[in-house]
Amino acid sequence: MMIKIIVAGPRGNMGKEAVSMIEREADFELSAVVDRKYDGIMMKEAEGMASLQVPVYKDIDKCMKEVNPDVLVDLTNPETGKMHLRKALEHGVRPVVGTTGFTDDDIRGLTSLAEEKQIGAIIAPNFAIGAILLMKLSKMAAKHMDDVEIIEQHHDKKLDAPSGTAMKTAQLISEVRDEKKQGHPQEEEAWAHARGAEYEGMRIHSVRLPGKVAHQEVIFGGEGQTLTLRHDSLNRTSFMPGVKMAVEKVMKTTGLVYGLDQYID
Ligand SMILES: NC(=O)C1=CN([C@@H]2O[C@H](COP(=O)(O)OP(=O)(O)OC[C@H]3O[C@@H](n4cnc5c(N)ncnc54)[C@H](OP(=O)(O)O)[C@@H]3O)[C@@H](O)[C@H]2O)C=CC1
Numbered sequence: 284m285m286i287k288i289i290v291a292g293p294r295g296n297m298g299k300e301a302v303s304m305i306e307r308e309a310d311f312e313l314s315a316v317v318d319r320k321y322d323g324i325m326m327k328e329a330e331g332m333a334s335l336q337v338p339v340y341k342d343i344d345k346c347m348k349e350v351n352p353d354v355l356v357d358l359t360n361p362e363t364g365k366m367h368l369r370k371a372l373e374h375g376v377r378p379v380v381g382t383t384g385f386t387d388d389d390i391r392g393l394t395s396l397a398e399e400k401q402i403g404a405i406i407a408p409n410f411a412i413g414a415i416l417l418m419k420l421s422k423m424a425a426k427h428m429d430d431v432e433i434i435e436q437h438h439d440k441k442l443d444a445p446s447g448t449a450m451k452t453a454q455l456i457s458e459v460r461d462e463k464k465q466g467h468p469q470e471e472e473a474w475a476h477a478r479g480a481e482y483e484g485m486r487i488h489s490v491r492l493p494g495k496v497a498h499q500e501v502i503f504g505g506e507g508q509t510l511t512l513r514h515d516s517l518n519r520t521s522f523m524p525g526v527k528m529a530v531e532k533v534m535k536t537t538g539l540v541y542g543l544d545q546y547i548d
């Protein structure tokens with residue numbers, strides 16, 4: 284069956300890659316794109332988009348009404364991603380959201396909405412298989428080594444911190460680790476935030492530098508030993524097999540799935 288897909292954010296780093304991937308896949312059809320700059324033209328007429336005879340919409344409601352897609356792939360920014368996800372569920376369109384910056388409350392609210400609408404939805408903080416394995420391996424390691432800090436590094440155009448991957452990693456670790464204050468009980472920060480963000484006692488550090496793409500280290504400490512797990516995305520193509528998998532999975536899912544870890548043994 285041909286899956287009809289719309290992509291929001293088609294001029295972005297990720298959106299461009301997603302458009303190319305969808306065009307390559309025999310069972311996927313790119314039905315339209317949603318952009319905030321262009322409206323009512325074809326992609327090939329818009330600067331910064333692939334040269335395709337595919338309509339561009341500014342208004343996502345109008346797009347979903349006219350195109351009637353199966354799936355929305357959202358790769359925009361936190362505020363837009365949340366709004367698009369809600370609208371997709373309202374229109375009966377299955378969202379695959381790679382956009383990050385969702386809080387625990389956002390996830391809870393969207394889970395209820397997907398449940399209420401009885402429709403599949405996926406929020407994937409990271410589509411790269413290596414990053415998904417890093418998250419799963421971190422959860423496994425945390426059962427045995429419960430002192431852990433996360434260092435994530437990204438390009439300096441990133442809007443959200445900590446990264447969605449770091450948040451999901453910390454949440455997975457917290458499923459197997461009791462809340463624990465780490466470091467010296469009397470430690471003090473002479474400079475604010477020197478110890479990074481805190482989630483259930485874990486420390487999370489966000490680096491933003493030009494030249495970086497997406498990188499994460501999870502460092503575990505024990506008596507006389509450390510264990511470092513690390514993943515690097517060196518380009519955005521690394522995310523595309525995961526986007527493809529998420530589109531296929533969301534067609535067979537009911538309710539919201541947060542993280543592709545659930546699909547990997
Ligand atoms: N889950 C994963 O594996 C990955 C997730 N990401 C996440 O994906 C998101 C996008 O990342 P990236 O591609 O690098 O970012 P970019 O800034 O390159 O692209 C975002 C695009 O979204 C567009 N946009 C913003 N608002 C709207 C709107 N209302 N309607 C339509 N388009 C809009 C922007 O337009 P304009 O150019 O006009 O600003 C821009 O073209 C981020 O949240 C990032 O964290 C990134 C990589 C991997």
Ligand SMILES: O=C(O)C1=N[C@H](C(=O)O)C[C@H](O)C1
Binds near residue numbers: 497
């Ligand atoms: O903004 C990015 O680039 C990325 N965002 C995601 C995140 O916040 O974890 C995934 C990946 O790290 C790239």
